Amino acid sequence: MAARCKDPKGLALKEKQKRVFQFFNEVGIIQQLVGNMFNRRLPEGLHVSHFSVLNHMIRLGDGRTPLALADAFQVTKGTMTHTVSTLEKRGFVEVRPNAADGRSKLVFLTDAGRTFHASAIESLTPMLDILGREIDVDKLIEVLPVLKEVRQFLDDRRDM
Amino acid sequence: MAARCKDPKGLALKEKQKRVFQFFNEVGIIQQLVGNMFNRRLPEGLHVSHFSVLNHMIRLGDGRTPLALADAFQVTKGTMTHTVSTLEKRGFVEVRPNAADGRSKLVFLTDAGRTFHASAIESLTPMLDILGREIDVDKLIEVLPVLKEVRQFLDDRRDM
DNA sequence: ACTATATAGTTTGACATCAAACCAAAGGAG
């Protein structure tokens, strides 16, 4: 009982927890604000999750499996099934069987998908411009490695 | 065409945008991972949003209006209506009319709510302990002001 | 070769959240 209060490590731990909590709290709210902004600005009622998948494939190449995409965004397989099928319905991606593995599929960008991605970027640009102008981006860059580290840690310990 | 490439400011802006994008990407994934972890660990099928509201009231005092809560967490009024009514159904909060304003209500913690909050903290502690032990929390603390700044900016410019 | 386990994807049911439309009380302008 008293030991808990006297143990300096215990106290430090408690304080650490508080900071960790604050950190995640800020992260959560930023995510909420940015997600909503993006969603409001994206054309044709598309959701940021759809855009993210297209963006990922544009940047890193298409022809990936749905599972690889799910992993990249840390969503469940079921969620990615849903996302991909929506993109497919809109004609932004094409899903083909994977010749190398009968269980899996491969997702490819279509021309329509690339066009849409460009127009989405277009409609996000004003917002990103303002952000890039009014926020000290150097600070963000400094912060990035820490975020990556945290992400990596959480990723490794996902069963925690 | 060539101008775009030669203009140093234009290029810097593009690079900045990329970083901003990366930043939000990391934030989004961290949020997803942490949210899922919390949700899995919270008792009685409660969601992190419910816990957050209780936690907020424990830390900063209860007797707030639903709208104030919605603002604090950057969710819509409708969402907060839903969250509060769930908490009410569970008996964790009590909603009373606001004598000072016939339109609004006030949300108070119940004993059950406080008890639940304690047990929720309990079930989150192991996870936070590991985090606090294995992540360099000093780095998180350094990062916090930047996150707050970004949050503040987004908050101010919510109509962007 | 045969069975068991692991993996890719889908489906299901529940739920949080959003935007927008809506209702009711408050405050102001005339």
Next chain:
DNA sequence: CTCCTTTGGTTTGATGTCAAACTATATAGT
């Protein structure tokens, strides 16, 4: 006092996401 606008809250309809159960293919152990 009366209308108009603002503000707190609810409702509605759609959608994204999760966890868990399920199907089908692939891989491994014996």
